[in-house]
Amino acid sequence: MAALVIAEHDHLNLKASTLHCVSAALACGAEVHVLVAGHDCEAAADAASRIAGVGRVLVAAGAQFEHGLAENVASQVLALAPGYSHILAPATAYGKNILPRVAALLDVAQISEITRVVAPDTFERPIYAGNAIAVVRSTDPVKVITVRATGFDAAGSGPAVPVTAVEPVAPDGGSRFVARELAASDRPELTAAKIIVSGGRGMGSGANFKILEPLADKLKAGMGASRAAVDAGFVPNDWQVGQTGKIVAPTLYIAVGISGAIQHLAGMKDSKVIVAINKDPEAPIFGVADYGIVGDLFDIVPQLAEAL
Ligand SMILES: Cc1cc2nc3c(=O)[nH]c(=O)nc-3n(C[C@H](O)[C@H](O)[C@H](O)COP(=O)(O)OP(=O)(O)OC[C@H]3O[C@@H](n4cnc5c(N)ncnc54)[C@H](O)[C@@H]3O)c2cc1C
Numbered sequence: 001m002a003a004l005v006i007a008e009h010d011h012l013n014l015k016a017s018t019l020h021c022v023s024a025a026l027a028c029g030a031e032v033h034v035l036v037a038g039h040d041c042e043a044a045a046d047a048a049s050r051i052a053g054v055g056r057v058l059v060a061a062g063a064q065f066e067h068g069l070a071e072n073v074a075s076q077v078l079a080l081a082p083g084y085s086h087i088l089a090p091a092t093a094y095g096k097n098i099l100p101r102v103a104a105l106l107d108v109a110q111i112s113e114i115t116r117v118v119a120p121d122t123f124e125r126p127i128y129a130g131n132a133i134a135v136v137r138s139t140d141p142v143k144v145i146t147v148r149a150t151g152f153d154a155a156g157s158g159p160a161v162p163v164t165a166v167e168p169v170a171p172d173g174g175s176r177f178v179a180r181e182l183a184a185s186d187r188p189e190l191t192a193a194k195i196i197v198s199g200g201r202g203m204g205s206g207a208n209f210k211i212l213e214p215l216a217d218k219l220k221a222g223m224g225a226s227r228a229a230v231d232a233g234f235v236p237n238d239w240q241v242g243q244t245g246k247i248v249a250p251t252l253y254i255a256v257g258i259s260g261a262i263q264h265l266a267g268m269k270d271s272k273v274i275v276a277i278n279k280d281p282e283a284p285i286f287g288v289a290d291y292g293i294v295g296d297l298f299d300i301v302p303q304l305a306e307a308l
Pocket residue numbers: 199200201202203225226227228229240241242243244245246256257258259260261262263264267277278279280283295296297298
């Protein structure tokens with residue numbers, strides 16, 4: 001039994017999600033191999049070879065992998081699939097783009113967003129916005145799994161294991177890279193941030209989000225938002241935390257002017273320490289908060305930043 005983890009990387013560095021995914025693969029009790037499909041990706045492959053518990057790294061290198069087009073990576077995974085009982089990828093935009101294609105072409109059911117491995121064929125996954133946990137058993141010959149990073153610790157580092165080049169598949173031809181628009185930010189990316197300061201509809205406007213910046217600067221925090229704040233156009237879409245946004249579990253999550261709807265909680269309730277600032281003492285966010293401040297955010301946030 002062997003598991004293949006599809007590495008998420010930028011050709012130089014591995015994304016942290018890959019480390020969590022390796023832990024899930026190890027919990028399946030299988031020998032774990034990591035596939036690095038990329039272009040000039042020796043550095044990422046070298047990093048993968050130093051993840052504790054990994055037995056082997058497979059590198060598929062070619063220009064067709066430069067932009068991470070899902071069609072090409074899925075074809076590469078399919079070429080390697082016959083040797084594996086489990087194929088795993090992080091439940092990020094990257095992994096969620098690739099694995100459904102792999103599952104469909106292998107004619108198996110994808111097991112999505114697992115948070116625990118009960119047995120090699122049995123997994124836990126949240127349903128109903130995290131209000132219930134389903135235990136699912138798969139009878140498919142190969143388990144195709146996306147892994148919710150917050151459910152598994154990041155694998156540590158270990159001695160380097162062999163890196164083997166595999167024959168890269170020909171480009172799929174079904175898609176073509178056109179352009180990439182990157183949101184430039186000096187702040188940590190939300191899913192990797194150790195501290196997050198999030199604002200909700202209570203912020204009142206996009207301009208008012210500026211008052212969160214000194215607080216986020218002091219804490220070196222990433223910045224997030226509720227869907228109401230995103231839908232109102234206060235902040236960009238990629239800031240959204242929640243069921244239909246990003247799932248985060250930082251060490252500290254500060255929710256400012258966020259009521260705590262279940263769809264928001266689904267994305268952040270696994271944070272280690274939750275601080276809520278809200279003028280409504282009945283706001284549901286206080287039900288999950290470790291520390292709550294009842295009051296006007298426009299008074300409290302500057303005071304908090306000042307005190308820090
Ligand atoms: C299918 C579906 C998926 C969804 N997915 C998501 C998701 O991924 N993420 C998400 O966040 N939501 C999601 N939602 C929306 C969710 O139901 C809520 O509507 C949303 O989270 C509310 O955002 P909010 O807390 O910012 O706004 P509100 O609920 O309007 O809360 C604003 C809060 O700010 C407080 N406030 C106002 N002014 C001040 C002030 N001056 N000082 C202090 N506090 C103040 C108020 O007391 C209130 O509690 C989803 C909904 C559906 C139906």
